[in-house]
Structure formats: C-alpha cells, structure tokens
Amino acid sequence: MGSDLRKLEKQLGVAFRNQELLRQAFTHSSYVNEHRMTVSKDNERLEFLGDAVLELTVSEFLYAKYPERSEGELTKQRASIVCEPSLVTHAVALSFGDFVLLGKGEEMTGGRSRPALLADVFEAFIGALYLDQGLAAVQTFLRAHMFPHIYWEGKSQMADYKTQLQELVQQQGSASLEYRIVDERGPAHEKQFLAEVWMDERLLGQGNGRSKKEAEQEAAAKALSQLGKGADA
Structure with a gap:
C-alpha cells in the first residue's frame, strides 16, 4: 500500500x-x-x-x-x-x-x-x-x-459488467449470483433505482441507476471492483 x-x-x-x-x-x-x-x-x-x-x-x-x-x-x-x-x-x-x-x-x-x-x-x-x-x-x-x-455492443459498454462478473464467479466455483432491486425513488419520469448483487449470502456490490438494468450494471461493476481487490490482497 x-x-x-x-x-x-x-x-x-x-x-x-x-x-x-x-x-x-x-x-x-x-x-x-x-x-x-x-x-x-x-x-x-x-x-x-x-x-x-x-x-x-x-x-x-x-x-x-x-x-x-x-x-x-x-x-x-x-x-x-x-x-x-x-x-x-x-x-x-x-x-x-x-x-x-x-x-x-x-x-x-x-x-x-x-x-x-x-x-x-x-x-x-x-x-x-x-x-x-x-x-x-x-x-x-x-x-x-x-x-x-472498447468494443461496440450497439447499446453500451456497461452491458458487459454483468457478463464479466458472471464469468469471474464461475471461475471460482459453483456460486450463484442474484440481483435485487432494494429501493425505488422519485417521480415516474425521474426514477432512481438501487440494486444489489449477491453471491449466495454475500453482498458483493450496490449500484444506482435511472433504470433497473442500469442499477444492476453499476452494482456488477462495483462487485468486480471488490472482488478484484480481494484477489490482489
């Protein structure tokens, strides 16, 4: 450090x-x-x-x-x-x-x-x-x-974070991932969602977004960050 x-x-x-x-x-x-x-x-x-x-x-x-x-x-x-x-x-x-x-x-x-x-x-x-x-x-x-x-998915590069996380988890064994929407705020035209991603009983990351999918993608990216730090330790 x-x-x-x-x-x-x-x-x-x-x-x-x-x-x-x-x-x-x-x-x-x-x-x-x-x-x-x-x-x-x-x-x-x-x-x-x-x-x-x-x-x-x-x-x-x-x-x-x-x-x-x-x-x-x-x-x-x-x-x-x-x-x-x-x-x-x-x-x-x-x-x-x-x-x-x-x-x-x-x-x-x-x-x-x-x-x-x-x-x-x-x-x-x-x-x-x-x-x-x-x-x-x-x-x-x-x-x-x-x-x-950088590649072109037709949507956004963020679309790959959930795939990356799934592949990383599969490399570590048979653990399963679950995404949960735990909060929803704001008026209909300005919704904000809070998502969590869990591996078995372990919370890996949280993410915010203007759609459920966007919130899940950010949660996956933060989970990749946490798992990456754990692998480096």
Whole structure:
C-alpha cells in the first residue's frame, strides 16, 4: 500500500519526469488534511483536467475507429467508457488503489476500494500524465490499457459488467449470483433505482441507476471492483 510509485511506474511502463505530479495524482484530500505541514496538494485539480483529457482522447479514438457511427451513437458510447463504473474497472485492473495516499479515517472506512475514489484517481493520473508528457503519452497509455477493451455492443459498454462478473464467479466455483432491486425513488419520469448483487449470502456490490438494468450494471461493476481487490490482497 501507499506511496511506492516507482513500482507502479514499472508496472505501467511509464516514467514520469516530474515525480511530484505523479505523487499528487495519488494523494487524496484526506491525506492532505492530516499532513498539512508537509503536503499541500491533493489530486482534485488533476482529476478535473484528466476528465477533459479522457473525453478528448476517447472521442478521437471512437471517431477514427467507427466512421459509420452517428454523433449520437458516438456520444452514448463515449459516456459508457468514461463513466464511473468503467473507470473503476480500469483502476482496479491497474491496482491503482494500492498506491493511493489516504488519511487514517478514509483508510479505516475502506476508502482504498471505494469506487468513486478509484475513478477519481484514474482521472487524476491521466491529468498528471498529460501535464508531464503531453497528449501523445496519454494516447499511448490508453492504447495499452483502455482501448483494447472498447468494443461496440450497439447499446453500451456497461452491458458487459454483468457478463464479466458472471464469468469471474464461475471461475471460482459453483456460486450463484442474484440481483435485487432494494429501493425505488422519485417521480415516474425521474426514477432512481438501487440494486444489489449477491453471491449466495454475500453482498458483493450496490449500484444506482435511472433504470433497473442500469442499477444492476453499476452494482456488477462495483462487485468486480471488490472482488478484484480481494484477489490482489
């Protein structure tokens, strides 16, 4: 855990010129709050920048790869790629959670595997890489770690999370998955659903969405995050 960022660079095949940028990308605000005398910058500004850089690079990739697709189709596909569950999946695959600098409270409450935190760190890393080495380096990184997993299902990339989870569970034995809608809120035109996914008697993840299917997909993505962290431990 923590700040062995040289190990991360080796894993990713990336060498930062400015190590402080890389460190900042993995510094959560809770850590800054507990180390104000020595650390002054968290990753929130880099997250803001990385979000924009991701949108641009993913847009360029989709534009070139799918010349037959309409603007509306490309927009929906991009949204499914840069959404939180998708970024969490990539962050888990790259073990980003192991390297985040967290405050003690955040650490004790499971912050290292919290989906929103992992998605933010992924964006912050992209922002730091862009500042350190430019857009070409970001494109190279994404070609290696994100773009190979982008495909066109005709709906959305999120449609694959339930399949991924089912395949992972099957690899572990004969356990069965069950999705439950446990809450439903809001007026008919703005419904919000809360879904849970269970493996036997174990709650694996929860997800929110504007449809039952969307909520189940987010629950599956968060379950993949949790199982991925368990496999790394």
